[in-house]
Amino acid sequence: MPAPGNLVAPYGVTPVYPVHTNGQLWQYEHNDPAGGSFTWGSSKQIGNGWQGRVLAGPSGYFYSITTGGELRLLHFNGSSWDPYASGVYQVIGQGWNYIAATTKYKITVDEDGVIYTLETDGRLRAWYFDVMAKNWTILGATLATGLGSTYNAIIGAGRGVLYLRTTAGVLHRWYIDDWTTPATPTFQKPTTSMSTGWTNFKNFSSSGGDVIYVVNASGTLLHYKWNTSTSKLTAGTTIGSGWGSEQDVIVSSNTTTRSNPATAFSSLGPNDGGAALARINAVKLP
Amino acid sequence: MPLSMAVRTLDYTPTYPTYPSLWMGGYGGAQRGNHGTVARRLKASCVVFDDGSGTKKAMLRIDVVSIAREIHQQIRAAVLPLVGNVNGNFLITCSHTHSGPMIGVNSPHPYVMMSLNAADISAIGQTTTVFINQLVALVQNTLSDATTPVNLGYATGSVTIGYNRAELPTVLTEVQVLTARRTSNNSLFALLYGYGCHAVSRGNDDVFDSDYCGFAAEAIGSALGIGTNVFFFQGAAGDQDPEDPHQASQVNTLGQRLANKVVDIVNNGTFTPVTGPISTRYNDLLLPLNRDLGNPAAIIELRNKYTARMAANPPESYDYRHAKVMVDQIAGAGVQRYFFMPIEVWKFGGLNIVALAHEVLSVYETRIKALTGTKTWVMGYSNEIGGYVGGDTTIRAGETKHFGYEGGWTDDPNVSGAGTWTTFYAWAAPLKLDGDSITTPGGPSTEQAIVDAAAALINQA
Numbered sequence: 001m002p003a004p005g006n007l008v009a010p011y012g013v014t015p016v017y018p019v020h021t022n023g024q025l026w027q028y029e030h031n032d033p034a035g036g037s038f039t040w041g042s043s044k045q046i047g048n049g050w051q052g053r054v055l056a057g058p059s060g061y062f063y064s065i066t067t068g069g070e071l072r073l074l075h076f077n078g079s080s081w082d083p084y085a086s087g088v089y090q091v092i093g094q095g096w097n098y099i100a101a102t103t104k105y106k107i108t109v110d111e112d113g114v115i116y117t118l119e120t121d122g123r124l125r126a127w128y129f130d131v132m133a134k135n136w137t138i139l140g141a142t143l144a145t146g147l148g149s150t151y152n153a154i155i156g157a158g159r160g161v162l163y164l165r166t167t168a169g170v171l172h173r174w175y176i177d178d179w180t181t182p183a184t185p186t187f188q189k190p191t192t193s194m195s196t197g198w199t200n201f202k203n204f205s206s207s208g209g210d211v212i213y214v215v216n217a218s219g220t221l222l223h224y225k226w227n228t229s230t231s232k233l234t235a236g237t238t239i240g241s242g243w244g245s246e247q248d249v250i251v252s253s254n255t256t257t258r259s260n261p262a263t264a265f266s267s268l269g270p271n272d273g274g275a276a277l278a279r280i281n282a283v284k285l286p
Numbered sequence: 287m288p289l290s291m292a293v294r295t296l297d298y299t300p301t302y303p304t305y306p307s308l309w310m311g312g313y314g315g316a317q318r319g320n321h322g323t324v325a326r327r328l329k330a331s332c333v334v335f336d337d338g339s340g341t342k343k344a345m346l347r348i349d350v351v352s353i354a355r356e357i358h359q360q361i362r363a364a365v366l367p368l369v370g371n372v373n374g375n376f377l378i379t380c381s382h383t384h385s386g387p388m389i390g391v392n393s394p395h396p397y398v399m400m401s402l403n404a405a406d407i408s409a410i411g412q413t414t415t416v417f418i419n420q421l422v423a424l425v426q427n428t429l430s431d432a433t434t435p436v437n438l439g440y441a442t443g444s445v446t447i448g449y450n451r452a453e454l455p456t457v458l459t460e461v462q463v464l465t466a467r468r469t470s471n472n473s474l475f476a477l478l479y480g481y482g483c484h485a486v487s488r489g490n491d492d493v494f495d496s497d498y499c500g501f502a503a504e505a506i507g508s509a510l511g512i513g514t515n516v517f518f519f520q521g522a523a524g525d526q527d528p529e530d531p532h533q534a535s536q537v538n539t540l541g542q543r544l545a546n547k548v549v550d551i552v553n554n555g556t557f558t559p560v561t562g563p564i565s566t567r568y569n570d571l572l573l574p575l576n577r578d579l580g581n582p583a584a585i586i587e588l589r590n591k592y593t594a595r596m597a598a599n600p601p602e603s604y605d606y607r608h609a610k611v612m613v614d615q616i617a618g619a620g621v622q623r624y625f626f627m628p629i630e631v632w633k634f635g636g637l638n639i640v641a642l643a644h645e646v647l648s649v650y651e652t653r654i655k656a657l658t659g660t661k662t663w664v665m666g667y668s669n670e671i672g673g674y675v676g677g678d679t680t681i682r683a684g685e686t687k688h689f690g691y692e693g694g695w696t697d698d699p700n701v702s703g704a705g706t707w708t709t710f711y712a713w714a715a716p717l718k719l720d721g722d723s724i725t726t727p728g729g730p731s732t733e734q735a736i737v738d739a740a741a742a743l744i745n746q747a
Contacts, residue, residue, distance in 0.1 A: 012587055014583065079620030255583045267623070
């Protein structure tokens with residue numbers, strides 16, 4: 001894959017999905033996903049009964065972890081929920097324990113739909129569910145070890161890009177470099193500070209391309225993006241208030257990108273020629 | 287392997303009250319309904335082949351402008367048990383005459399096309415039900431008929447009755463002729479013929495007419511003494527228009543010219559044997575649109591664009607009506623996200639028939655015929671018709687070629703172009719523009735995907 005380029009928002013909007021504590025799922029429309037200004041469209045309720053932990057993947061895919069630890073795949077097509085054999089979701093896993101306050105931010109989805117988990121044993125693992133073939137093609141590949149005492153949250157924020165929050169509230173940016181030497185991708189794990197003061201932030205989510213939506217301790221919804229001049233995150237811009245009581249606030253994971261949009265994951269599946277899988281498989285630990 | 291055939295023809299020319307609606311399909315704009323005048327009867331015909339394999343194969347050809355996917359699926363579901371539950375054993379093709387009834391209520395969309403109200407659209411739905419039932423009965427009856435042993439022969443010739451309207455160089459001139467002669471005495475039993483040209487030579491009026499191809503079929507049947515056993519199959523005519531002017535007399539002029547050529551081929555052409563067994567294949571290829579309309583972000587973007595289009599256009603315009611249908615669909619069950627492209631191949635000894643859905647442009651005849659040295663007859667308007675399928679040149683050109691009509695977009699490739707096919711067939715976005723090959727990230731182009739799928743079916747063991 002080519003190196004990340006300029007930030008683009010192909011649709012000019014990022015759907016933002018707050019999950020109320022009563023289980024209602026809503027869709028809001030942030031109309032300046034690349035710029036980060038306070039510009040919103042309309043909103044509508046799109047679901048009920050969303051207890052547990054909810055993650056938004058690319059192109060309308062959702063991962064719902066029930067209070068019983070069941071992992072479910074769903075797809076919202078913008079008008080309604082797509083049917084699966086068992087209703088509007090497909091059960092794709094059990095024992096996904098990411099509900100508690102200490103674990104809910106230790107799972108994330110990136111721009112390509114790769115799920116990352118930060119395990120209690122300190123391992124960083126990757127998972128990939130093929131939404132078209134409906135099976136797992138990467139099942140818990142270990143990407144790093146010994147992270148348990150250092151990081152307490154992860155945010156998938158691009159194609160093979162992860163932000164990790166230290167226990168001191170500092171963000172580090174790790175990424176899989178598959179453009180410098182495409183035949184041998186490497187997992188880069190710098191510990192340079194990208195941003196600080198994130199200790200009490202919650203409900204992290206990325207729309208891709210190093211754009212992060214997050215709610216601070218006073219309930220302000222903030223928009224962060226990569227500053228190409230400083231190679232750090234910009235200071236967050238306020239794009240909303242009163243978001244502090246939501247169970248989850250998540251955004252579609254590929255509505256901003258630094259890659260060719262023609263290769264973006266679509267609702268019909270990946271269009272990257274297998275790059276996401278190759279990237280993970282190249283850097284996984286034996 | 288010996289072949290035998292059965293054929294039946296049904297005169298289905300709609301009349302009230304059997305058909306609750308006589309609204310006509312083919313031209314948008316002013317409301318257009320038949321008031322009882324018929325220039326040439328509208329027919330549906332079924333051609334059944336028995337190759338001795340134990341399962342008959344059936345072709346259903348209809349003088350109608352289009353049948354949408356849901357209608358195709360209803361007919362297919364009813365017929366399939368009779369042909370071994372093999373999709374490839376049943377083929378539907380439409381002549382695409384623009385002087386027949388409007389069938390179906392979604393694509394083309396009667397409100398977009400003619401600003402019809404709910405009651406009128408409901409009547410079209412009832413007419414569609416009558417139409418489907420008649421066609422299914424026709425196929426069922428023909429499959430039950432005794433067959434006549436025949437020898438098949440194939441020949442082609444060339445005649446020009448039209449031009450390329452889409453600013454492309456290709457003008458289709460090939461006439462395909464498949465004769466079926468009784469094995470008992472070599473007399474002509476039936477004749478199947480094909481040509482690629484829009485059936486619009488009559489022009490836009492309120493008269494039912496099977497157009498130049500229907501005229502030709504009658505003339506051929508009369509000249510060769512086989513009556514109604516002459517069956518027309520439309521080609522890849524999405525960009526092919528008959529010579530101007532389009533008026534009633536032009537039906538006779540062009541139809542007679544085509545008929546003369548077919549009769550000449552039968553009398554003087556060099557026919558090669560076409561033999562059984564018949565091997566059939568079917569692929570319901572899924573073509574992506576240029577926007578991923580399963581993505582909520584794309585739907586929000588789309589809703590905003592169509593809402594703006596409604597605000598910018600008067601309610602009596604196509605653009606407003608189409609935009610309203612899109613906005614209503616988004617607020618309801620959602621827009622169509624995928625463009626299915628059924629491709630069907632019938633392989634005889636000595637002849638491949640490749641039948642493509644939709645209003646395919648001539649580039650597909652050219653490219654598919656080049657795939658194999660075997661004689662290949664490319665049909666369009668087969669199984670279902672839900673829009674135009676241009677080649678990459680057309681799809682990528684947008685309004686720079688023929689106002690974007692066959693490309694489906696004008697100034698914005700991510701949304702239906704005002705007054706293009708995506709408007710009338712009620713699609714939210716045109717077909718995918720980009721992609722070059724199967725190995726390129728992003729997938730193959732629309733044109734390449736279709737050609738590859740056809741090649742795979744032809745080469746399938």
